[in-house]
Amino acid sequence: MTAELEIQPVRNPITGSIRPPGSKSLTNRALVVAALSHGLTTLTGILDSRDTAVMIDSLRRLGIAVDQSHATHSATVTGCGGHLQATSADLWLENSGTSIRFLTAMCALGHGRFRLDGNPRMRERPIGDLLDSLRQFGITVSSELNTECPPVIVQGDGLPGGKVSVNAGVSSQFLSAMLMAAPCAAGPVEIRLSGPMVSEPYIEMTLDVMSQFGVHVDRTVPGTFQITPQAYQARVYDIEPDASAASYFFAAAAVTGGEVTVEGLTRTALQGDVHFVDALEQMGCHVTWGNQGITVRGASPLSGIDIDMNAISDTAQTLACVAPFAAGPTRIRNVAHMRHKETDRVSAVVTELTRLGLQVDEHPDGMTIHPGGLHPGTVATYDDHRMAMSFSLLGLRQPGIVIADPGCTSKTYPDYFSDLDRLCAAARK
Numbered sequence: 001m002t003a004e005l006e007i008q009p010v011r012n013p014i015t016g017s018i019r020p021p022g023s024k025s026l027t028n029r030a031l032v033v034a035a036l037s038h039g040l041t042t043l044t045g046i047l048d049s050r051d052t053a054v055m056i057d058s059l060r061r062l063g064i065a066v067d068q069s070h071a072t073h074s075a076t077v078t079g080c081g082g083h084l085q086a087t088s089a090d091l092w093l094e095n096s097g098t099s100i101r102f103l104t105a106m107c108a109l110g111h112g113r114f115r116l117d118g119n120p121r122m123r124e125r126p127i128g129d130l131l132d133s134l135r136q137f138g139i140t141v142s143s144e145l146n147t148e149c150p151p152v153i154v155q156g157d158g159l160p161g162g163k164v165s166v167n168a169g170v171s172s173q174f175l176s177a178m179l180m181a182a183p184c185a186a187g188p189v190e191i192r193l194s195g196p197m198v199s200e201p202y203i204e205m206t207l208d209v210m211s212q213f214g215v216h217v218d219r220t221v222p223g224t225f226q227i228t229p230q231a232y233q234a235r236v237y238d239i240e241p242d243a244s245a246a247s248y249f250f251a252a253a254a255v256t257g258g259e260v261t262v263e264g265l266t267r268t269a270l271q272g273d274v275h276f277v278d279a280l281e282q283m284g285c286h287v288t289w290g291n292q293g294i295t296v297r298g299a300s301p302l303s304g305i306d307i308d309m310n311a312i313s314d315t316a317q318t319l320a321c322v323a324p325f326a327a328g329p330t331r332i333r334n335v336a337h338m339r340h341k342e343t344d345r346v347s348a349v350v351t352e353l354t355r356l357g358l359q360v361d362e363h364p365d366g367m368t369i370h371p372g373g374l375h376p377g378t379v380a381t382y383d384d385h386r387m388a389m390s391f392s393l394l395g396l397r398q399p400g401i402v403i404a405d406p407g408c409t410s411k412t413y414p415d416y417f418s419d420l421d422r423l424c425a426a427a428r429k
Helices: 024-036 050-061 097-107 128-136 173-184 201-212 243-256 272-282 310-325 336-340 345-355 385-392 406-411 416-424
Strands: 004-006 015-018 040-044 065-069 074-078 088-092 111-117 140-143 152-157 162-166 189-193 224-227 236-238 259-263 286-289 293-297 306-308 330-333 359-363 366-370 377-379 401-404
Touching: 015 416, 024 040, 024 050, 024 074, 024 097, 024 173, 024 201, 050 065, 050 088, 050 097, 050 406, 088 097, 097 111, 097 128, 097 152, 097 173, 128 140, 128 162, 128 173, 162 173, 173 189, 173 201, 173 224, 201 272, 243 259, 243 272, 243 293, 243 310, 243 385, 243 416, 272 286, 272 293, 272 310, 306 310, 310 330, 310 336, 310 345, 310 366, 310 385, 336 345, 345 359, 345 366, 345 377, 345 385, 377 385, 385 401, 385 406, 385 416, 406 416
Parallel strands: 015 259, 040 236, 088 111, 162 189, 306 330, 377 401
Antiparallel strands: 004 401, 040 074, 065 074, 111 152, 140 152, 189 224, 259 293, 286 293, 330 366, 359 366
């Protein structure tokens, strides 16, 4: 892909339907659980992206056989039955937070030395709370540079079981990592939350995937998860389309006054990010929840809203790029944990919207976007796929919006811009 990509505005409202690729969050969870299962699992609808590629490569380095078909978007995984065969591995996770956090806990099940590292931004992303939880099991883990960030060294000797606490205030992935590894421990595991948790729907997703592979988690006591030693059972598992990716197409309908259906997502979807459409509904859009998809019809004018997006923070950037077209300011709250993502997503969004001519107030926990006149400009994307995809929405209405480093979308959605072009083709005539 070129170093820069200018978004071509549409002349008319966007109408059509689209099915985004499989969910990254579900793909990486399913890959880990399948790897720990007994038997041969077939995964269908998997996402083919950089984040999933580094996960698959790392599983192979840990001795797990993964046979991936790019043509059919499927993979077969030969599970290890909860017993890693590799006694050492050097894993490279680029900037995939799910991969490095899930695999850190998984490596604790092994017997040997494992090193997990990533790119410069990954070396700034916190993982200390997860390491603290593993230490409570007696596992020897360390941050190689003493920064509480990767590189991580795990001296695995299996999980013995016991009681641990987890701080999921920075990332729910720390709790998900512990939950997925826990059934393979030698004894019962009790995991207690030590404070508030961000992005709670992702924990429900983790528990659902575990359940689909035959593992039960007792949640009788609020804030506590009790897991007895259990065996994950291999199966055929279909992965639903990525709801975070779907947010861009729903938003395209909103900002152009069009109507877009995302196929394969329904009210029963495992991903909390399907509820991004609730935010658009608050802004005045009409939402139809179907049995085979979700449809958003845009409204004019859109209304600014005040919204807590803690549970669906991966779509906060999307909403921030709908907000400039609303009739009043939009306040996005309770997303301070976004500062620890691929980039500081709060600061990056504020900076780029301001450079394009808007008044945007930055708050410790989010931002307020005031509508106004945009002007042409090049959007820095900070090697963050969601910056590139979100800011492309502005270019559907404002000529001269250029996305720098559009190839960064390969992290989760390599074909995003071609899919957007196909959806917009008729509206540009």
